[in-house]
Amino acid sequence: MARHTDVAFRQLCKEQGADVMVSEFVQSEALIRGNAKAWEMVDFTETQRPMGVQIFGATPASMAQAARQVCDRVRPDFLDLNFGCPAHKVIEQNAGSGLLRCPALLYDLVKAVKDAIPDVPLTAKMRLGWDYESVVAVEVAVRLEQLGVEAIAVHGRTKEQGYSGEAHWGYIAQVAAAVSIPVVGNGDVKDGLSAKRRRDESGVAGLMIGRAALSNPWIFNEIKAALAGQGEITPVITAQKRWDAIIRLSELTLEVHASRLGSRDVRWMLDRLHPLTHGLPGSRKIRDRMRGCLSLDDLRHLRDEHLLEISMTGLC
């Protein structure tokens, strides 16, 4: 997820059971221009494999060139194409979910990328269609399979929906039934219970977790236990566990970015830590107190103070 799942956050997810991860989406033209920020976004560590790099764009030649460069430089386990982003600045270029309005261009783009990286598995992530009057998920998925795409993730919303309303898993089930490549279902999977229900009802080969992981990176192990018929369906996340994750993500983020930024100041990363505070007793006050933290030691000190406070009030 753009602006969230950088190499540090993904490491946290990997440590909590994520099986397969994909980079934030990166613009093909930015990669070709050699934009340093874009290349930083496709970076990953060996322990994060299997790892996909997701690119977006609307020009077959640029997408093909960027795909080849990414595969040569960072050797991902698969290259993923974004046909799902609903952001205005993306669809106005006909990229992301904008391509679902013009399937012919989408197919040209897939063909060009496939030809450019015959040696690397190609996957795609898409929405159902532009709106509910023009749901194209099944026809696009069938054509993608014919073009050699090896797995498809389907977010069960239309572009018009943005992130509102519900994901419609009935359409995801239709896609899963229409193709023989693995289909990964995505949208509103929030815990072990919803994961098991979605998987059983739709027949998908895998589940993709987005927003829920930001405040609950433990969700991956929880879901795996639920799918295997083991474990508590909704395990309690203690304050200690939340603080462990906050400190761990801060350490990982500093490791990744401190040398580039030339500082060990943690203030710039507080927004990334905030989702993990959800569920802490007095979380709003904690977020306010976090604003006064300059260093990792300050954060550790706040953790100790807070855990002591809640143990004294019996909330831990």
Ligand SMILES: Cc1cc2nc3c(=O)[nH]c(=O)nc-3n(C[C@H](O)[C@H](O)[C@H](O)COP(=O)(O)O)c2cc1C
């Ligand atoms: C802030 C944000 C950034 C996102 N960035 C990407 C992205 O770069 N690539 C992508 O395929 N999907 C992206 N998504 C969509 C999610 O991957 C996912 O499809 C969507 O949030 C629905 O799944 P969920 O209900 O599990 O969150 C993003 C979503 C959010 C909220």
